[in-house]
Amino acid sequence: MSGLATIGGALCMLMLAGGSALQAQTQTPAHGSESPLIITGILTAFFVLLTLFIVVVLGGDVAPLLSAFRRIYNLVSPKSTREAIPLDEDHDGIIELDNRVPPWFNYLFGGTIIFAAVYLLDYHVWGSSPLPKVEYAQELATADLSRRVRLAAEGTINEDALEALKDEASMTAGREQFVRNCVTCHAASGGGLVGPNLTDQYWIHGGGIRNVYTTIKNGVPDKGMISWKLVFTPKEIQQISSYILSLQGSNPVNGKKPEGTLYTEAAPAAKEDVKAKK
Numbered sequence: 001m002s003g004l005a006t007i008g009g010a011l012c013m014l015m016l017a018g019g020s021a022l023q024a025q026t027q028t029p030a031h032g033s034e035s036p037l038i039i040t041g042i043l044t045a046f047f048v049l050l051t052l053f054i055v056v057v058l059g060g061d062v063a064p065l066l067s068a069f070r071r072i073y074n075l076v077s078p079k080s081t082r083e084a085i086p087l088d089e090d091h092d093g094i095i096e097l098d099n100r101v102p103p104w105f106n107y108l109f110g111g112t113i114i115f116a117a118v119y120l121l122d123y124h125v126w127g128s129s130p131l132p133k134v135e136y137a138q139e140l141a142t143a144d145l146s147r148r149v150r151l152a153a154e155g156t157i158n159e160d161a162l163e164a165l166k167d168e169a170s171m172t173a174g175r176e177q178f179v180r181n182c183v184t185c186h187a188a189s190g191g192g193l194v195g196p197n198l199t200d201q202y203w204i205h206g207g208g209i210r211n212v213y214t215t216i217k218n219g220v221p222d223k224g225m226i227s228w229k230l231v232f233t234p235k236e237i238q239q240i241s242s243y244i245l246s247l248q249g250s251n252p253v254n255g256k257k258p259e260g261t262l263y264t265e266a267a268p269a270a271k272e273d274v275k276a277k278k
Contacts, residue, residue: 147233154235164209165242174243177236185225190247191255195225199247200258207263212241 054062089096122129130138165171179188185195196204205215216237219227228237 147230150233150236154233157234157238159210159213159234162209162213162238162241164245165239170239171243171246173236174239174241177232177240178243181228181231182240187252189252189255190244190250191252193256195223196259197256198244199250199252199255201248201262201264202258202260203263204260207245208265209238209241209245211263212244213237216240 054060054065058064123131165174178186178190182195185193186198187193190198192198201207203211205211205220215225216232217227217229217234219225221227232240
């Protein structure tokens with residue numbers, strides 16, 4: 001009975017897994033959703049018939065079934081040999097052997113054939129799983145939708161009247177985005193790697209919040225810096241720019257030499273009172 005209990009438990013687990021996969025498929029409809037339904041139905045019918053065969057025909061005795069499985073296994077399983085079988089060939093002391101292929105290699109090779117067949121049916125015949133190109137397009141659409149939602153939540157900002165943010169929340173958000181996306185070229189300290197040093201007062205494309213914002217937004221294609229306006233919202237670019245400006249004068253260890261020209265923030269123009277002429 002222990003063998004019957006083991007097989008019965010395995011069948012129940014497989015049917016539960018099939019039911020869970022079917023439920024997930026029905027909750028998330030996609031192209032070719034009929035194929036998993038057909039596969040689940042076939043597998044469920046097979047396991048039900050196998051269970052009935054064991055209980056009704058074999059009377060619960062799984063020994064004959066296990067014995068048949070062992071005979072089939074012995075037929076398809078090649079026997080390995082530990083003894084070297086030399087051929088009558090000797091090439092400069094190198095003797096060719098005629099040993100059998102190890103069983104594990106045959107199993108691995110057979111597994112790749114089965115995987116290839118399942119992959120072909122799943123991706124190219126039934127279309128139940130998306131191809132990489134389709135999956136990439138779906139991820140782009142999801143990212144674009146997420147960005148639109150963030151834009152709607154944050155609103156618009158006046159780029160002509162930008163100011164460097166100083167609050168802790170903005171600094172934390174800007175630092176997180178900088179560490180996640182900018183350290184590859186500018187280092188975690190901002191001292192520069194492939195990209196320039198961001199901690200000194202010399203700037204290639206101008207310093208100050210407006211110039212740094214514009215550089216991040218439009219990128220520098222000639223230098224390999226992409227445009228980030230499709231990745232970040234205007235508010236996020238302002239936060240990153242503000243964090244970068246907060247690194248001024250930090251003088252990190254192993255920072256790159258200054259590049260560009262010395263940038264001095266221009267003083268705001270004085271406002272003149274305009275008297276209305278009568």
